[in-house]
Amino acid sequence: MKTKMTEMFGLAAPIFAFSHCRDVVVEATRAGGMGVLGTTRISPDELEIELKWIDSHTNGLPYALDLALPTKMGAVSPMIDRAAVLPPEHIRFVDELLEQAGIPPLPQAERDRLAQTTPGYRLTAQGGMELIEIALRHKQVRLVVGALGVPPPEMIALLHANGVKVGGLAGNERHARRLVAAGVDIVIAQGMEAGAHTGNITSMVLWPQIVDAVAPVPVLAAGGIGRGRQLAAALALGAEGAWCGSIWLGTRESELSAEMKERLFAASSEDAVQRSIRTGKQCRMLKSRFTEAWGAPGAPAPLPMPLQSMLVAEALARIEHVHAKDFMTYYVGQIVGDMKEETSTRNVFHDMLLEFAETTERLAQQLND
Numbered sequence: 392m393k394t395k396m397t398e399m400f401g402l403a404a405p406i407f408a409f410s411h412c413r414d415v416v417v418e419a420t421r422a423g424g425m426g427v428l429g430t431t432r433i434s435p436d437e438l439e440i441e442l443k444w445i446d447s448h449t450n451g452l453p454y455a456l457d458l459a460l461p462t463k464m465g466a467v468s469p470m471i472d473r474a475a476v477l478p479p480e481h482i483r484f485v486d487e488l489l490e491q492a493g494i495p496p497l498p499q500a501e502r503d504r505l506a507q508t509t510p511g512y513r514l515t516a517q518g519g520m521e522l523i524e525i526a527l528r529h530k531q532v533r534l535v536v537g538a539l540g541v542p543p544p545e546m547i548a549l550l551h552a553n554g555v556k557v558g559g560l561a562g563n564e565r566h567a568r569r570l571v572a573a574g575v576d577i578v579i580a581q582g583m584e585a586g587a588h589t590g591n592i593t594s595m596v597l598w599p600q601i602v603d604a605v606a607p608v609p610v611l612a613a614g615g616i617g618r619g620r621q622l623a624a625a626l627a628l629g630a631e632g633a634w635c636g637s638i639w640l641g642t643r644e645s646e647l648s649a650e651m652k653e654r655l656f657a658a659s660s661e662d663a664v665q666r667s668i669r670t671g672k673q674c675r676m677l678k679s680r681f682t683e684a685w686g687a688p689g690a691p692a693p694l695p696m697p698l699q700s701m702l703v704a705e706a707l708a709r710i711e712h713v714h715a716k717d718f719m720t721y722y723v724g725q726i727v728g729d730m731k732e733e734t735s736t737r738n739v740f741h742d743m744l745l746e747f748a749e750t751t752e753r754l755a756q757q758l759n760d
């Protein structure tokens with residue numbers, strides 16, 4: 392395939408694979424696309440380990456990093472005592488919910504480990520910059536993408552000075568224009584069917600709007616792409632490639648437990664709901680007893696960023712720890728309804744490209760007939 396994206400990075404296919412799991416990043420990169428490692432959950436030391444490992448398994452091929460840098464964010468320091476900043480009624484609500492469900496507290500060692508970093512610190516400009524400094528030591532990192540806002544000017548300048556391309560996620564035209572004005576090289580137009588933080592505009596409407604708004608800056612289409620017909624639609628609507636997140640969750644390389652994968656494979660597209668209960672900002676995630684408890688009478692309203700992440704981080708760890716399947720949730724988009732069994736990252740690439748080729752042939756025939 393040949394698009395502005397394959398040309399920019401020397402890829403065989405313009406498929407970008409966002410994942411928090413290094414195995415997916417490696418497999419996607421080796422399959423001819425570009426793996427993108429999400430960094431919101433890791434420290435600089437952990438990032439160094441991850442990048443070393445990715446470098447040693449990708450034979451000089453380019454890959455990318457993703458940082459979430461929200462424009463609107465409360466003050467965060469690397470270590471915060473949650474009891475000092477969280478409203479007691481919110482802490483009580485979560486504790487009672489889990490207690491009633493018979494989900495016990497975490498072992499002390501696990502709680503101590505969680506308390507070592509403030510969820511949300513990596514989402515600050517300072518926390519992000521510490522990661523960039525590590526990333527710049529790894530020459531295969533050819534692209535850094537920022538989500539939830541515009542990356543700070545000094546970050547964009549530093550990356551460009553090191554020959555690294557910069558991208559940004561946008562959920563509407565206004566965000567996209569702001570990113571381009573700040574100097575990004577690529578805009579990722581993410582429709583509301585996507586997993587994790589999303590806006591309110593569907594991919595079908597959003598992609599061509601952003602393509603037109605930022606031309607000639609290239610656009611990657613995100614939100615609801617898991618197969619070749621959707622990749623063909625993305626290119627037909629003017630995108631230069633696809634940026635996918637949810638589809639990799641069902642692969643054998645993904646970070647998910649067997650129970651969580653089972654829940655995803657049983658889910659329909661309607662089970663991927665938009666809630667603010669994980670970070671305080673609207674995210675699409677798998678519906679569960681935990682996500683729905685916040686809609687019950689008497690439940691408190693979610694807190695603003697980063698307080699909500701601080702509030703629920705331990706609760707989600709407790710749920711995982713005892714494999715409380717009904718309470719488990721994970722970010723996932725509407726494409727979950729098409730994910731029925733475990734596959735591999737390489738297979739997703741293979742099937743997507745095959746269906747893409749069949750689709751374009753069918754369309755060419757329809758034009759000739």
Ligand SMILES: Cc1cc2nc3c(=O)[nH]c(=O)nc-3n(C[C@H](O)[C@H](O)[C@H](O)COP(=O)(O)O)c2cc1C
Nearest residue numbers: 409429538585586587613614615635636637722724
């Ligand atoms: C489990 C998961 C975690 C995500 N975390 C992030 C993140 O940390 N930063 C980010 O920019 N996007 C994140 N996203 C969104 C992806 O980058 C991507 O835009 C989205 O998954 C595309 O839509 P799709 O889920 O329909 O493929 C996440 C998506 C999923 C499914």
